Amino acid sequence: MRRAPWVRCLLLALVQGFWAQSNAEATIFTPQDCNLDCIKQGGPACQYCRVTQDIQTALGFKSIGGCIPRPCSELLGKDDPHICQHFVQAPDDVKVEFLPDSNSQTDTVIISWRPSRFGIAFLRGFQVLLQALGGSTTDCQLLLFHRNVSLSASHAQRVYQSDPFSGLSLSTQYVVTVVALPIPERWEKFNHNKIFDTRSCAEKNGLDNCKEDWYPSDVSVQQNGTVITVTFNLAPPNLGIRSYFLLCSRMKKCIEITPNFERNQTHHSYQMKNLQEGANYTCEIAANEVDAVRKVFSFQVKHVDKEAERLHSGTSPLALLLPLCLVVFIMFGAVLAVLIIRSRQSIRMFINKADLFLPHKENWTQDEITSLSNNRQTPPRLLICYSSAEGLAHVKAVQQLAAFIQQHMATQVCLDLWNSLSLAEEGYMAWYCRQIRESDFVLVVCSESLNRRPVSQNPSPESDEEELYKGLDMGFSFHSTDTVIPLIGAEVGRARAQNRDLSKYIAAIFEYSQETDIPTELQLISHYILMRDLPLLFSHLHGVPLHRPGVSLNIKHISKEGFTEVAAGAALQRAIIDAGSAVGSKIWSKERPVITC
Secondary structure: OOHHHHHHHHHHHHHHHHHHHHHHHOOEEOOEEOOHHHHHHOOHHHOOEEOOHHHHHHHOOOOEOOEOOOEHHHHOOOOOHHHHOOOOOOOEEEEEEEEOOOOOOEEEEEEEEEOOOOOHHHOOEEEEEEEEOOOOEEEEEEEEOOOOOOOOHHHHHOEEEOOOEEEEEOOOEEEEEEEEEOEOOOOOOOEEEEEEEOOOHHHHHOHHHOOOOOOOOOEEEEEEOOEEEEEEEOOOHHHOOOOEEEEEOOOOOOEEEOOOOOOOOOEEEEEEOOOOOOOEEEEEEEEOOOOOOOEEEEEEOOOOOHHHHHHHOOOHHHHHHHHHHHHHHHHHHHHHHHHHHHOHHHHHHHHHOHHHOOOOOOOOOOOOOOOOOOOOOOOOEEEEEOOHHHOHHHHHHHHHHHHHHHHHOOOEEEOHHHOHHHHHHHOHHHHHHHHHHHOOEEEEEOOHHHHOOOOOOOOOOOOHHHHHHHOOOOOOOOOHHHHHHHHHHHHHHHHHHOOOOOOOEEEEEEOOOOHHHOOHHHOOOEEEEEOOOHHHHHHHHHOOOOEEOOEEOOOOOOOOOOHHHOHHHHHHHHHHHHHHHHHHHHHHHHHOOOOOO
């Protein structure tokens, strides 16, 4: 019995010792300023060193973007060739932490990670690469241990940090890659990728300090008779927003609102008149700025009982006016009777000669609105394919086209940009094969880059810069549609050989492209030029004729001139104009002679 307290004290001491050791091992290591001699000889002042340009030059490494993406044989193999025959696994638990940044337009982050316990005895440092997703390299850091360092599996609990990465754009996706050094000759799992988003302006600086993110958050609607009053909060004075715009459904144009700031600096009320009673309205209100965030609200105009309103006004004025109105009515009736008697003969003559004044009536009927077929229980499913190699402006135009078709053409659109999770789960080709099989129609938006797809050739030796990005997992191929077009062309050829209907497949180009941009394998299917042939595309998707005797296709917003009357159509028109400008500048830059100095 006396041994029990002693045993408990001994166990408690052991646990405290292990706990203290665990905390010591979890120490955070930040990069140190080291010189070349310290790295080679070792010492407490250079256990974890940032590599500067001077050290890179002294070590004799060829630098690419501030880093040295070299395998083990070039980093350490000259001194000890056997050290490269080992396994070094990628770091674990990569985290991104945001740091305070005095610049309101940029963000600053610091990267931390833990080394893997596999191959940790051969670990000689880390390489941290930060890249804007879909863009060029932003920054790169090389961090090395000195030659005499000795790490064991217990050191895997250590946390290593990078130097801060500053000047990052707000609301932007980045990918950070942490590479374990030296890079082995025969292993692949030596890096770890992590995708993150920098903070938005509103998240970092507050909504009231961001002009592009601010929007009216407090909107109220009141009805007084047939007049609708919309009251909304104004932007803070420091943002410099002087006007706003209001856009509602059932209204053909946008309303610009300029508040009187001398009367009220926090809220403004605007009255909307001549609205349809009983109708539902969906409106958007925002600052009159480019790409401003919009506040959406809805309301219904209630019916007004005009008779009750008239009776509510009181009977006393009516009682006073009734005798006077009666006298006037009697006098007017007498005068009217005399005029009717005297002009009876003239009226008969006018009736007999009325045929002379009747306009000629041709045999035509007024245009009718063609209704869609009721045979289909669900809207048609449309898959849109395109080439992203044309540039971001062209991709945005395709995305706006998909949004317009989805909202205003009674069609369910399938776009790879909207189904990233399904693409990741199924794989690129499997996803496209399933969509082509399940879709009612397949629309290929053709462009110059899509028609001039690179032909697969024997792989050429990779450059140093390509080796740098080989470890990065940037998602699906930038020219992903290149492999889909031959698949669609094969389906078209098979359907043609079997005398099957080819209406499932459609080719289209925007007005800034050429008809020669349509690939040869798609020449057999229907071609449309957007937005000129928008009614033809609608007729194709729903199987309704454009014209027939006495009837023509007349659907609101489905025309070359009318599609811009809705918000989605206006956004599509802007995207097409921007894409046309981008493609034109691209062609000009290709034709421009290269001048070297």
